[in-house]
Amino acid sequence: MKQKESKRARVGLYSAGLHAYWSQFSGLHDRILGYNSFIGERVSEWGEVYNFGLVDSETAARDAGEFFNAHNVDIILAHSGTYFTSSCVLPLHQICKAPTVMLNLQPAAQMAYAKTDTGEWLAHCVGCPIPEAANAFERAGIPLSIINGLLGLSETPEISMTDEVTAHMPQAKRAWNEIEQWVKAAGVKRTMQHARFGFLGNNYSGMLDMYSDFTMLQSQLGLHVELLEMCDLDRSLGKVTLQEIEQKRTEIETFFEISGDSPSDPRVKAPTEEQLNWSATVAAAQERMVEEYSLDALSYYYHGSNDNHYEQVQSGFIVGHSLLTAKGVPCAGEGDIKTNIAMKICDVLGKGGSFCEIVAMDYIHNTMLLGHDGPFHISISDGKPMLRGLGVYHGKKGSGISVEANVISGPVTMLGVTQLRNGDLRFIVSEGVAKKHDILTIGNTQTHVDFGVDLDAYMDEWFKAAPTHHCAMSVGHNASLFEKTAKLMGIECVRVNP
Numbered sequence: 001m002k003q004k005e006s007k008r009a010r011v012g013l014y015s016a017g018l019h020a021y022w023s024q025f026s027g028l029h030d031r032i033l034g035y036n037s038f039i040g041e042r043v044s045e046w047g048e049v050y051n052f053g054l055v056d057s058e059t060a061a062r063d064a065g066e067f068f069n070a071h072n073v074d075i076i077l078a079h080s081g082t083y084f085t086s087s088c089v090l091p092l093h094q095i096c097k098a099p100t101v102m103l104n105l106q107p108a109a110q111m112a113y114a115k116t117d118t119g120e121w122l123a124h125c126v127g128c129p130i131p132e133a134a135n136a137f138e139r140a141g142i143p144l145s146i147i148n149g150l151l152g153l154s155e156t157p158e159i160s161m162t163d164e165v166t167a168h169m170p171q172a173k174r175a176w177n178e179i180e181q182w183v184k185a186a187g188v189k190r191t192m193q194h195a196r197f198g199f200l201g202n203n204y205s206g207m208l209d210m211y212s213d214f215t216m217l218q219s220q221l222g223l224h225v226e227l228l229e230m231c232d233l234d235r236s237l238g239k240v241t242l243q244e245i246e247q248k249r250t251e252i253e254t255f256f257e258i259s260g261d262s263p264s265d266p267r268v269k270a271p272t273e274e275q276l277n278w279s280a281t282v283a284a285a286q287e288r289m290v291e292e293y294s295l296d297a298l299s300y301y302y303h304g305s306n307d308n309h310y311e312q313v314q315s316g317f318i319v320g321h322s323l324l325t326a327k328g329v330p331c332a333g334e335g336d337i338k339t340n341i342a343m344k345i346c347d348v349l350g351k352g353g354s355f356c357e358i359v360a361m362d363y364i365h366n367t368m369l370l371g372h373d374g375p376f377h378i379s380i381s382d383g384k385p386m387l388r389g390l391g392v393y394h395g396k397k398g399s400g401i402s403v404e405a406n407v408i409s410g411p412v413t414m415l416g417v418t419q420l421r422n423g424d425l426r427f428i429v430s431e432g433v434a435k436k437h438d439i440l441t442i443g444n445t446q447t448h449v450d451f452g453v454d455l456d457a458y459m460d461e462w463f464k465a466a467p468t469h470h471c472a473m474s475v476g477h478n479a480s481l482f483e484k485t486a487k488l489m490g491i492e493c494v495r496v497n498p
Helices: 028-043 058-070 090-095 118-124 130-140 170-193 214-221 230-237 242-255 273-292 309-314 317-326 337-348 455-464 479-489
Strands: 009-016 047-055 075-080 100-106 145-150 196-201 224-228 297-301 352-362 367-371 386-390 400-404 410-419 425-435 447-450 471-475 492-496
Touching (some): 009 028, 028 047, 028 075, 028 170, 047 058, 047 170, 100 130, 196 337, 214 337, 230 273, 242 317, 337 352, 410 479, 425 455, 425 471, 479 492
Parallel strands (some): 075 100, 196 297, 425 492
Antiparallel strands (some): 352 367, 352 471, 367 447, 386 400, 410 471, 425 447
């Protein structure tokens, strides 16, 4: 069950037409409203729909603009219902500045030419006004995206003179996949505008790519950063009950496999009962803190003087942060809030989002091993993740339990969020295929990813994009989805190995 649910996009919808047609062509008005209702019903699967209905004059356009502003919509779907003059719709978008996607969805794959009259033709004349609208939007300085294809009805309206069943056709499936992506991307934007990101402790000292200006993050994404101290977590730790510890032990044993000693590294041991109980205790405290501060995500790292209490607390971090990540509160180590943002985007879209860096190259399999010592997104694991006890946290202070796992084999997409010299964010997106090969038994998550090109050529392009050394791994090929998300947020997006 999700600890924090994501926001659904608020979608403005209207169908465009020309008022002069309604008295001339019987049934055309209601026919277009029928298409409008069909679109609204389908879009409501992914967002909250605010449907104005028909926009067929400058007056209606202004009313619609005010209507969409009143409902604070995140995106507008402008359905071309028949021919319309550009002056019928432009005032709407000058009043409401929400990003707009115009839908050029023809009802039928082909008209019945021999019997089609003017009114029937006008019901299919949906592509005709698109160039005019595109020109008007350009000259008004209003961005416009367009989806072309078929409407995708499952049955033909009685008024129609031709077969309008197109749901099975690739042009309809492709168009609706695009619509779904735009609406879900708008949901990411809304979620970020309402999100509270916790920042616990500090950055790993010397990792210059990790450092970010929190004001810059809020100004570009809308999220709030709540600065937390280890004493905030310690306060929650002091309230943890025996019942909560037992519940967390049950969660841990349900979600994870408990390892034996590593066959390859003498510092990597089977977790002890003491370590497991401590991880369960800290996990309960982490959940309490997330609830207290109503956090949607958490970036964390702590180092202090040797053997102090907070060092002991951080030794139990990774297991609890993996559990939170699986519950919709992604957690990123080393204070990497930019990768935490990438993880949150992946999670909101239902694609996972696991904390990664380069582990090594496998030139025999032409794969890159990507992973980290935690946290891991359990929901995209290939089998149960394994818990291993680490004698040392790979260059970081402390020790404790870490997660060893790999991501489900199949399509994956990496999403990195980096910062440029001017302070702007950049998304870096790359699609590949996760493959099942041997991994190290040292308590790190690791997944072999084949990016479809020579490894060195891939790294040439990736490193040119000025990434950070961390990124988020998502399941599925999601580059188009991430690009739409970036566009709605006004963030540059670079695709590596398109």
